[in-house]
Amino acid sequence: MTGQAPEKDRNDSSAFRLLPGLSSLSFAVQSAFDAPGLVTAVAQHVLELARADSFTLLLLDYETGELQGDHFERGVTGSRGSCRVTPRPGSFLSQILRRETLIVEDSSTLDETDWKELRQDGNPPEALVGVPIIVGTSLLGVALLGFHRPLRTNARRRRAILFLADQIGLAVDRIRTHAELEQKTVRLEEASASLRRIDEMKSELISVVSHELRTPLTSIKAYTETLIDNVKNPAFQLHEKFLGIINEECDRLTRIVNDVLDLSRMDSGRRRIKAESVELNRLLDEVLPTVEPQLLAKSLTVQRAFAPGLPPLEADMDLLKQVLVNLINNAAKFSRESTAVTIHAMTVAERMKIVVEDRGMGIPPDKLSRVFERFYRVEEGGAERVGGSGLGLAIVKSVVELHGGTIRVESELGQGSRFVLELPLIQRGFRNLMRSLEPFFETPELRTLLSSAVEMVAEVMDARNVSIMFFNEDGTELHIRAAHGLDPDMVARARVKTGASIAGWVAQTCENLLVNDIENDRRFRKLNHPQYETKSLLCVPLRISGEVVGVVNVSSKSTGQPFDPDDLSLLVAISKRVGTALERVRTAGASGDVYTTLNTIRFTTWGCSRSGRT
Structure with missing residues (x-):
């Protein structure tokens, strides 16, 4: 008995000699002025203070829910390597993300998948300690300490670990602050350059x-x-x-x-495609009366060279009509009198190829790359200036690309020009995207995910009413799919036409909206619904993969005061990050981890709150 007590005291005193070393850790944190240097300084001091053999610092990416960081070892200068981890449900890292401190005295009890997730190469440590890094109420990441010797748990050691974790948290908060300042500096420089270009x-x-x-x-x-x-x-x-x-x-x-x-x-991005089945022959019949004056002025004719059995094309009829009008008008301007403008059409795989060919003066090779520029006109020396806004071909290019197509021009001087466009027969993009979101509305686990998202948004925004609305498959209507503080019957019945009301207007224009007083706002002028406690509201687009799929509505601020621009900026940031989190589950399919994504949404909302309120 007497021989064991000194050994126990020696283990306790040598495992964590914190107090003498905390001042040096604090000094190192204050002295480092770049994020990598700060991480290295923290790692070296933690390894010394904890008498650990390895140290891994993994910071939480608020947008993706992933952990990323560097691995350090005693006696080795600098990082041994970096890693990026998506914690599995129930894994060692997932438990730490639940804000639990874990001390594994015998690392052989961890299964192989845990070691793979921890990216522990070579001989794993005999003992492992994992602690959450928390500052205030914010979870910033996890720290892992490895020991190549047995480690026995007692109350003093646990207190020491938690105390050291607090110091690491302060250091990590400084690291994050450094990184955020650097990122903001870069963004400001980029924004400044962008503003100069825009100006x-x-x-x-x-x-x-x-x-x-x-x-x-x-x-x-x-x-x-x-x-x-x-x-x-x-x-x-x-x-x-x-x-x-x-x-x-x-x-x-x-x-x-x-x-x-x-x-x-x-x-x-405020013009959304209204896809419908379009017969090219019928569409050209509607276009010809519009371009007839330009054709008659030069005695031009339009010839059709359509492949037999040409299938219908799924497109926005109004926009495609504008494309043909602009291309035929352009051909008419440069065609010689009494010639023909020929429209070719054929299918190539799952796309339709349309060619508008004229027999005009042609375009010089060195000017072909500029024909789609705004306000650019091809005017050969001495030729009479051709009328028009100079925007027709720029609009054609924008419409074609909006449909997921391509356009190019081929020309030979003195012979004429050919504008070649290829369009997908079916507009799969938006429809497929909305179909891929159906599980969020039907599967109980994913519905819970959406419900949790609105609860968290309500908490961060300090609002009593929050809803997330999604488009239907063809983008003509918005439905409430998750709500907080709203009458369930109203939620079930609510349907908003795209372009109508507030949510429909935001969904169509893709603009962020702040309304101070709904009853006196000239854009809408509607009576405030009785279930809303204030007349002020926010509404922002919800994007997944860059595509607007719905809107996020927030109203009834708990303080009773109107929302302000800072509130709008915070909601925009939250909407962006929630969209990113939902995209992770959507692309993961059946293998998606709902629990991890719930954590991700929690981290993103609170992360936005930290950055948006400071």
Whole structure:
């Protein structure tokens, strides 16, 4: 008995000599000014203080729920390697993520899958300690200590481990702060450069649009003044001609404005495809009357060269009509008189190939790459300037790409040009995406995931009413799929048409919305529903894989005060990260781990709260 007591005291005193070394750890944390250096300094001091043989620091990625970090060993300078881990349900790491401290005195009790998850190469340690890294209420990650000797658990050692974990937590918080500052600095620099480019583009756009608008306005002004000067001149016989010119110039102004607006909507993602079955022959029949004046002006004809048995095409009829109108008009502008514009159509695999061919002056090889640029016109030296906004082909390219297609131009000087576009026969993208989300609405475990998400959003946003709405398969309606604080009967019945009401407007425009007073907001002017305690609300798009699949609604702030721009920014960040978490389960399919994703959503919402409120 007497011989064992000194051994026990020696083990206790040598295992964790914390107090003398805490000041050196604190000094190291304060002295390091870059994240890698800070991690290395923490690792070296922890290995010394804990008398451990290995140390692994894994930080939590709030967006993915994964743990990532570096592995260190006693006597080795710097990191031995980095790793990225997705904890399995019930695994050693998953238990630590539940904020449990685990001390494994005999590492042989861990199964092989745990060692693979821990990325422990070579001889595993005889004993292993895992502690959660917590600062305040936020879980930042886990720390693992390995020992190549037996380790016996007692109350003093457990207290020492927890005390050391607190110090690691403070260090990790500093590491995160360093990393966040560096990331924000980079983002600010990128944003600054982007703003400069945008400002240059805006100046160029204003200059070009001003020039394009000035030309018809100058004509309108000149002909109007002439008409006014000759109102009482009976000898003046050009009233009808001048009014016709004024009318044409007004139409030209309208086309320029509409083209700019159309391009702006597609650039911002606010134009969603309304897919329907389109027969190309029938569509061309509807297009020809629109382009007939341009064709007749040069005695041009349109010839069809369609492959037999051409199948229907799934596309947005209005947008595809605009594509054909712009391409035929473009062909008409550059075609020689009394020639033909030929429309070829055929299927290639699961795509439709459409070619618009003219017999005009052709495009120089060095200018082919610029034909789809905004406001760019091909004008060969000395040739008469061709009219138009200069946006037609840019719009064509945007529409084709919006459908998941491609477009290119082939040309030979003096012979003519061929605009070749290929479009998928079926618009599978959005429909398949919404179909892949069905399990979230039908499977109990995944429905629980969505319900947990809205509960967490309500807690972080300090709001009494939260709902997540998703599109139906064809994107024409929004349905509430998870809600907090709303009447269940209303939730079950709620259907919002895309573009209608508040949620429908946000889903269609893809814009973030803050309403201070719904009854006095000029955009909506609707009475506040009795179940909402305040007249202020937030609504933001929910994206998965970059595609808007629904919206997140938040209302009835617990304080009774209106929401502010900071609240909107916080909800945007939460929506983005919740979408990322849902995408992980969607792509994982049957193998997806709902528990891990619930943790991920919890981490993402609280992570947003930490960054959004500080």
